[in-house]
Amino acid sequence: MNSEPRKVKKIVTPDDTSDGAGVKLKRSIHSKALDYLDPFLLFDHFGSENPNDYIAGFPMHPHRGIETVTYMLAGAVKHRDSTGNSGIIKAGDVQWMTAGRGILHEEMPQLEGGRLNGFQLWVNLPAKLKMTPPRYQEVASENIPELHRDDGVRIRVIAGTVDGIRGSVTEIAADPTYLDVSVPPNTSLVHPIPRGHTAFAYVFEGEGVFGLDGGGEGKTVAQPKLVVLDDGDYLQVRTAEQGVRFLMVSGKPLQEPIARYGPFVMNTPEEIEEALYDLQQGTFVG
Secondary structure (H helix, E strand, O other): OOOOEOOEEEEEOOEEEEEOOOEEEEEEEOOOOOOOEOOEEEEEEEEEOOHHHOOOOEEEEEEEOEEEEEEEEEOEEEEEEOOOOEEEEEOOOEEEEEOOOOEEEEEEEEOOOOOEEEEEEEEEOOHHHOOOOOEEEEEOHHHOOEEEOOOOOEEEEEEOEEOOEEOOEOOOOOOOEEEEEEEOOOOEEEEEOOOOOEEEEEEEEEEEEEOOOOOOOOEEEEOOEEEEEOOOOEEEEEOOOOOEEEEEEEEOOOOOOOEEEOOEEEOOHHHHHHHHHHHHHOOOOO
């Protein structure tokens, strides 16, 4: 079978919104333009040099039925949860939290140099794992492998495999790839993506041409934008006078019904009601 390029299906301009106790952020998934991209439930980009935009943070709140992924570019976030975990996620670090049957946690930005910049992704859990025990995978920046190719392309491999290099986050139900990709000016990148997997790119620095096909046609995308990709076997990106930096995220769709209410994502409304009941009764976290 011939290898087919992934073309651009949709370009999403993030909504400016706030969450938590008033943290300003840009939301691309669970936004006006894109509610859900199976298995990805939410994608936020938080970043500011004004502490008033973020310092109130995300006080203690519950999650059930999902995984949350926090990846920091600048600044630091202190976290603690109902299972006894606590720590600080700093620039370059990633935290992949499986909420499973239920967890209470808080994420509070720290004042370090005034700037905060990072991302949060929510990944759905399949029905059979929604009530699994919660767990963390926390990876320090120095333990995330980074590829440096001869043409100047740099790829940080958070999850998935690139050029035989496996990312630090493993054993995730959606079999995800999560990469931080930098492409210098006047360079082309071809990146394989498993056919059938949902895939998107989030451009947060510079611009590039995404979804190039065999005839050289693609879409020019400048930051900040989220690019939803059609199915296929690979993505081709090309830059001109300026380079581009983007997150490349893909995963296996679950194709299951979803019922969502705030921080809970289950399969039926009855399961949402059960989560709320457990929260009220004090049995939420077991």
